[in-house]
Amino acid sequence: MQRNFRILIGIILVAVIAVYLDLPSNPGIPFVNREVKAYEGLDLQGGMQVMLEADMPNGQAVTSDQMDAAKDIIEERINGLGVSEPLIQRQGENRIIVELPGIKEPELAIKTFGQTGLLEFIDSATYIPEGTIIATSGYTPSSSQSGTDAKSTTTTANATTPTTGSATAAPTASGTATSAAAGTTTGAGSNTGTTTSTASPVYKTIMAGDKLKSAEVTFNQTTNQPEISFVLTDEGGKIFGSHTAANVGKYLAIVMDGKVISCPIIKTAIPDGKGVIEGKFTLAEAKSLVLQLKYGSLPVPLKVIENRTVGPTLGQDSVNKSLLAGIIGIAIVMIFMIVLYRIPGLLADIALLIYTVVVFALFKLIPVTLTVPGIAGFILSIGMAVDANILIFERTREELRAGKTLGAAIEAGFGRAWTSIRDSNISTIITCIILFWFGSNFGASIIKGFSLTLGIGVVISLFTAITVTRTFLRLLVSRSMAGKTHLFANIDQSS
Amino acid sequence: MDIINKRVWFYLLSLIIIIPGIVSLAIQPGLHLAVDFTGGSLWEIQFKQSVDVAQVRTIMTNHGYGDSIVQSSGTNSVIIRSKELQAGSETKTAIEQDLRAQFGEFTQPSFQSVGPTVGGEVAERAIWAVGMAALGILLYIWWAFRKVPKSFRYGTCAVIALLHDALLVLGVFSILGKLFNIEIDSLFVTALLTVIGFSVHDTIVVFDRIRENMGKEAGLPFETIVNHSILQTLGRSLNTSLTVILTLTALVLFGGVTIRIFALTLLIGIVSGTYSSIFNASALLVSWEVGELTAPFKKLFGSNSTTPKTVGN
Secondary structure, X not given: OHHHHHHHHHHHHHHHHHHHHHOOOOOOEOOOOEOOOOOEOHHHHOEEEEEEEEOOHHHOOOOHHHHHHHHHXXXXXXXXXXXXXXXXXXXXXXXXXXXXXXXXXXXXXXHHHHOOOOEEEEEEOOOOOOOOEOEEOOEOOOOOOOOOOXXXXXXXXXXXXXXXXXXXXXXXXHHHHHHHHHOOOOOOOOOOOOOOOOOOOEEEEEEEHHHEEEEEEEEOOOOOOEEEEEEEOHHHHHHHHHHHHHOOOOEEEEEEOOEEEEOOEOOOOOOOOEEEEOOOOOHHHHHHHHHHHHOOOOOXXXXXXXXXXXXXXHHHHHHHHHHHHHHHHHHHHHHHHHHHHXXXXXXXXXXXXXXXXXXXXXXXXXXXXXXXXXXXXXXXXXXHHHHHHHHHHHHHHHHHHOOOOHHHHHHHHHHHHHHHHHHHHHHHHHHHHHHHHHHHOOOOHHHHHHHHHHHHHHHHHHHHHHHHHHHHHHHHHHOOOOOOHHHOOOOOOOO | OOOOOOHHHHHHHHHHHHHHHHHHHHOOOXXXXXXXXXXXXXXXXXXXXXXXXXXXXXXXHHOOOOOXXXXXXXXXXXXXXXOOOOOOOHHXXXXXXXXXXXXXOEEEEEEEEEOHHHHHHHHHHHHHHHHHHHHHHHHHHHHHOOOOOOHHHHHHHXXXXXXXXXXXXXXXXXXXXXXXXXXXXXXXXXXXXXXXXXXXXXXXXXXXXXHHHHHHOOOOOHHHHHHHHHHHHHHHHHHHHHHHHHHHHHHHHHOOHHHHHHHHHHHHHHHHHHHHHHHHHHHHHHHHHHOOOOHHHHHHHHHHHHHHHHHOO
């Protein structure tokens, strides 16, 4: 008896804490510096999920270090975008998953973090219009980027690791030797809408972006157009200075990932290692380019193999409807329980409410990202949470019919029903585990969310059905309800 | 009420319900697969005015996506399904420019693009997941019922009942796909796996009672024990399923459009699961025990197996 009271107090305490945590603007947990709030998945608050894969030319394998370096660079670029709570994870040997909740311009974001970001200064005798894709001695455009089949990418030698100094930095004999050796064409007829010459020569790379010390967006004094101002490292400054001094009158094409973004004429020598890239950028494009330059270019070219973008309004609508459906569903179940099982049904309903607040508080604590299927999983688990109670009550009814006293019938009901409850719920838990594996293997966080909400729901429902309802019933029975079996679902033992 | 004795009728009923689904699955395309499995792009565009889908299709063709399927959906919006179109790519930007020029401003409520390799992987993983779930459940039941004689049968019959449910759901969606173009995506696989997990719930309740009655009613024939068990647990089986069905019905009726198909899949699967638990799973145990399952084979081949003795005459 005493014990039951203590358990009851414990339950009430847990419920109160849960309600406190459930409230939307709760001040968090004292002593532990963590905010407690509901994390919304991409389908609820809108956003984008992208899966990138290493796009190695010629079937080369990518190393784990390269992927880690790529992931770090992507993370820094994304932080520069100012997205709150982005998710960047490696997956498998050669993939990276990026989730950007609430992103406003998803397409620009992909360009910012997904592109290699290799900047090159190219020597050119003639003017090359902006937007042209050219082949350089320091860079092979990846097959997806030039928009043609793999067959037609250029075959320049040693062009896969452009950030190492040998082929790109100095305009030495080795640089010219490679460009002479190659001399093949970029693919003709790409359907990307940019102009590609059918037999474009391989241009010589004077210097690459690794010689940049800093870059930032500035505005042209006269035209107010956004530009990119950069400062070179000492070594870069020397190369730049000597090249500009020797080539006044020629063009210096500035190329990003093989695409010309600016092609100014060299007017004078530039010894101080500072310069400005003027091009037809919008402010957003300029910022994107600076982000690509600031943290270095990706060691491995990446291509997008999966992308899902959801606008926010769709999500909000779904939440409201799902919540409404959930409330209606729970209400029907609660009425059902009272009609069928009377007083124990009412107790089970109270246990159900406790269950709901506790599980939701857990979702906020762990935290579990809520998605629309996740909410459905939660609602489903509420429907299943009563199952255990039904099994127990039916069993109790049988025991009462067999002539046991109320107290003994309840104990027998709980005891005998436990094996059925345990076995049937374990099969659901097995499927939740498999679902979690299924979802985590190709970045479907939506499926992961569902399996987590359902799984946690089932586990907690075992607790509330057994402990909470049993404590309620035991307390109730002890208060001399022994003779009033007719309150317990149609059994009249008192006659 | 004697369920076990009438089990042939219930087997027949199951077959009648499943066969149209199987036939539909056999007719190509068996299932309408979403881009999750086939690869490609699904693009929803919300315009501020009504648009002519033919014109949208023309724009897509101009950019090399002539095979796209353009459908109108809701007010002023279209859904374009095409081969893979990458977000942020030059092509998509160019298409957007043309759309904007012709139809004015628009928003993009959703856009998905799945590369071909990923699609194949998802399909493969889905099949693995279903297989592993069935195996996991079979092993668990085998272990849980290890103290009962021939415990392997319990697991197997539960799994057969569960595969019956999965097949039924697939069949229904094959038919729905042909009638209403409803597509199967990775969320469908999630629902299917949930149905599998839940289908055994009721089955285990009955098996549990059989296990208990085997001890209590030891002298009676197996069929009678099983029949008693089913009747005794009928109330609770129906009630437990009813609570879940009620919540799911609320979701189907009142939930948003994104969740409706998902909830419907679960609903169909769980109703089927309840039926198969009560009328099929235990009946299979009995059929196995009395040798009915192998009897048709014995009738077909039984005379052959005795022929060698008489052929020599």
